[in-house]
Amino acid sequence: MIDKSIILDDKKFTVGIFDDSDKLLHAVDTLKKKGVKIFDCYTPFPVHHLDRALGYERTNITIGAFLCGMLGSLTGFTLAYYMNVVDWPMIIGGKPQDITVFTSFIPVIFELTILFTAFGMVILFFARSRMIHGIKEDLLCRRQTDDHMVIAIDNAESQDLTNSEIQSLLTSEGAIEVDGSRVSFNTSLTDEEELVQQLMTQ
Amino acid sequence: MYSADIRQPLVTAGKTYSDVTADVCRPIENKPTNSWWLGFSIGVLLLLLLVVTLAWTVWEGIGVWNTNKSVMWGWDITNFVFWVGIGHAGTLISAVLLLFRQKWRMSINRSAEAMTIFAVFCAAIFPLFHMGRVWLGFWPLPLPNALGSLWVNFNSPLLWDVFAISTYLSVSLVFWYLGLIPDIATVRDRATSKARKFWYGFFAMGWNGSAKSWGRYEVVALILAGISTPLVLSVHTIVSMDFATSVIPGWHTTIFPPYFVAGAIFSGFGMVLTLLLIARYVMNYQDYITTQHLEAMTKVILLTGSVVGLAYITEFVIAAYSGYEYEQYAFANRMFGPYAWAYWTMMFCNLMAPQVFWSKWARTTPWFIFIISIVVNIGMWFERFVIIVTSLHRDFLPSSWVMYHATWVEVGIFLGTFGLFFTCFFLFAKFLPVINMSEIKTIIKDKE
Numbered sequence: 001m002i003d004k005s006i007i008l009d010d011k012k013f014t015v016g017i018f019d020d021s022d023k024l025l026h027a028v029d030t031l032k033k034k035g036v037k038i039f040d041c042y043t044p045f046p047v048h049h050l051d052r053a054l055g056y057e058r059t060n061i062t063i064g065a066f067l068c069g070m071l072g073s074l075t076g077f078t079l080a081y082y083m084n085v086v087d088w089p090m091i092i093g094g095k096p097q098d099i100t101v102f103t104s105f106i107p108v109i110f111e112l113t114i115l116f117t118a119f120g121m122v123i124l125f126f127a128r129s130r131m132i133h134g135i136k137e138d139l140l141c142r143r144q145t146d147d148h149m150v151i152a153i154d155n156a157e158s159q160d161l162t163n164s165e166i167q168s169l170l171t172s173e174g175a176i177e178v179d180g181s182r183v184s185f186n187t188s189l190t191d192e193e194e195l196v197q198q199l200m201t202q
Numbered sequence: 203m204y205s206a207d208i209r210q211p212l213v214t215a216g217k218t219y220s221d222v223t224a225d226v227c228r229p230i231e232n233k234p235t236n237s238w239w240l241g242f243s244i245g246v247l248l249l250l251l252l253v254v255t256l257a258w259t260v261w262e263g264i265g266v267w268n269t270n271k272s273v274m275w276g277w278d279i280t281n282f283v284f285w286v287g288i289g290h291a292g293t294l295i296s297a298v299l300l301l302f303r304q305k306w307r308m309s310i311n312r313s314a315e316a317m318t319i320f321a322v323f324c325a326a327i328f329p330l331f332h333m334g335r336v337w338l339g340f341w342p343l344p345l346p347n348a349l350g351s352l353w354v355n356f357n358s359p360l361l362w363d364v365f366a367i368s369t370y371l372s373v374s375l376v377f378w379y380l381g382l383i384p385d386i387a388t389v390r391d392r393a394t395s396k397a398r399k400f401w402y403g404f405f406a407m408g409w410n411g412s413a414k415s416w417g418r419y420e421v422v423a424l425i426l427a428g429i430s431t432p433l434v435l436s437v438h439t440i441v442s443m444d445f446a447t448s449v450i451p452g453w454h455t456t457i458f459p460p461y462f463v464a465g466a467i468f469s470g471f472g473m474v475l476t477l478l479l480i481a482r483y484v485m486n487y488q489d490y491i492t493t494q495h496l497e498a499m500t501k502v503i504l505l506t507g508s509v510v511g512l513a514y515i516t517e518f519v520i521a522a523y524s525g526y527e528y529e530q531y532a533f534a535n536r537m538f539g540p541y542a543w544a545y546w547t548m549m550f551c552n553l554m555a556p557q558v559f560w561s562k563w564a565r566t567t568p569w570f571i572f573i574i575s576i577v578v579n580i581g582m583w584f585e586r587f588v589i590i591v592t593s594l595h596r597d598f599l600p601s602s603w604v605m606y607h608a609t610w611v612e613v614g615i616f617l618g619t620f621g622l623f624f625t626c627f628f629l630f631a632k633f634l635p636v637i638n639m640s641e642i643k644t645i646i647k648d649k650e
Contacts, residue, residue, distance in 0.1 A: 051414075051417040061421060084356045088353055108356055146388055147218065147220040147643075187391045187403070
């Protein structure tokens with residue numbers, strides 16, 4: 001196991017916890033309008049338009065996927081052409097075995113394109129999102145993968161509003177819980193007692 | 203959010219987010235029920251039968267099958283095509299229906315994808331053991347080898363099949379796993395035992411539902427759906443080319459690719475219905491898999507069943523019209539020859555039986571749908587049997603005409619693959635969330 005949390009480090013966060021996605025979106029909008037810099041949001045399901053509200057640009061993973069697909073096509077063609085035309089042409093029934101049989105290479109080229117695209121894209125996704133087997137998950141609320149949604153604001157970041165102003169803003173937006181300095185914790189790698197301790201100290 | 207009053211809610215009983223989590227995690231977090239144990243035990247028993255029959259096949263050689271006559275494919279490839287066909291519904295539901303924005307897919311896609319993967323496992327057994335020497339099963343791979351530099355033949359549809367099916371299996375696994383990650387994270391964060399924390403933590407890959415990750419995740423899922431759609435169509439197309447590129451009367455037809463793909467969707471939905479009707483009842487998921495879902499699936503059955511039926515008739519008309527006497531004989535032999543019973547079973551199960559779904563009552567009555575789904579499964583098995591056995595048992599030379607009957611070993615292997623399938627499915631239902639929680643949570647306030 002990788003005993004390091006690389007996502008949130010030891011940052012302290014001001015968090016607002018919501019139980020409704022519409023309220024969350026509205027709160028993000030309001031905070032953004034007041035010029036508050038939001039670190040990230042954590043939701044149990046994809047909330048529509050949340051990425052736009054947070055000002056995130058559309059990911060360019062698709063470009064990587066396209067390149068992987070091209071590599072797949074090239075691999076498929078090279079494999080078939082080298083093996084069946086260059087290295088060892090199998091002449092069956094006196095039929096030619098050269099570039100004119102390209103059409104019968106198409107199924108393999110097609111399948112390898114899909115294979116490379118799928119795997120390349122998913123690996124890129126994992127790398128970009130810093131996901132790997134055995135990494136510690138950084139949670140700010142135990143129920144953020146169940147039914148609660150979290151707005152996290154990095155305390156180290158300089159904001160126009162004071163911390164208490166942000167907190168009262170979050171409360172007025174309908175947050176069911178607001179916390180001015182929360183550090184991340186994880187559930188899978190710590191003992192239950194340790195976790196309770198962690199939560200108590202927060 | 204778009205909603206019209208004439209539409210029904212997709213999840214009934216006014217479930218909240220935490221209700222969804224609790225309902226879906228219940229089987230994972232509690233001891234298995236008696237009905238789970240019953241199903242799992244039957245699965246394991248049949249799996250043992252698979253082990254025994256395969257071991258016997260390897261020990262004694264495939265002479266223990268009856269396929270060593272002119273019917274060289276027999277039950278074996280029949281079963282292969284049957285299972286690959288079943289493996290088509292999962293990706294179809296999650297990929298094609300995602301592209302068409304059919305929200306009803308969300309409660310069934312997880313289990314349908316699982317079914318796909320297990321069905322492809324079952325399918326892979328047949329060609330591997332049909333090789334006779336299963337330990338040489340890596341030979342179809344394009345590897346440098348000790349036989350000079352003889353490579354695989356890229357002009358052969360059988361090689362295309364190797365690429366198509368292994369790509370299909372691996373891409374389906376990736377798609378399934380990607381969809382599972384947020385839900386595994388949910389189980390992880392509710393876990394109380396150390397082992398569960400560790401394992402779900404391990405497979406959740408640190409997922410914490412950050413909006414940045416969700417943004418990428420949705421794009422990746424969409425592109426995966428986009429590329430899986432032609433993939434799923436290509437797989438059964440290539441399977442059909444195993445037949446269509448030959449010169450055997452009854453196989454050598456251009457209609458095969460679309461006809462096989464429609465048949466695969468048809469049989470896949472048949473199996474999805476069979477499994478989900480059981481799961482829905484045993485696991486109490488009536489609020490998630492509503493009669494509305496069943497109705498949507500029966501409509502797909504009706505459509506694809508009619509496409510398949512049309513293909514049967516087209517195939518027959520073309521054969522009659524071809525003026526090619528061998529082709530004409532192959533079809534006459536199917537209808538009135540010694541295997542006519544199989545042909546008419548197929549016609550009844552695939553062409554006639556699904557037509558009951560024109561009636562609203564039939565589309566919304568679970569026990570009736572269950573019966574028809576079994577009928578569809580039987581019909582689609584017979585379709586492959588008819589295509590393979592009737593075309594092979596009487597070839598161009600009447601002196602080599604034979605009848606083909608399976609031995610107990612062949613029957614045992616077939617039943618055994620059901621054991622593998624159900625064992626995997628029951629384990630899946632115990633250890634992984636059967637319903638896609640993170641997707642369902644986005645639509646619990648929606649209507650269809």
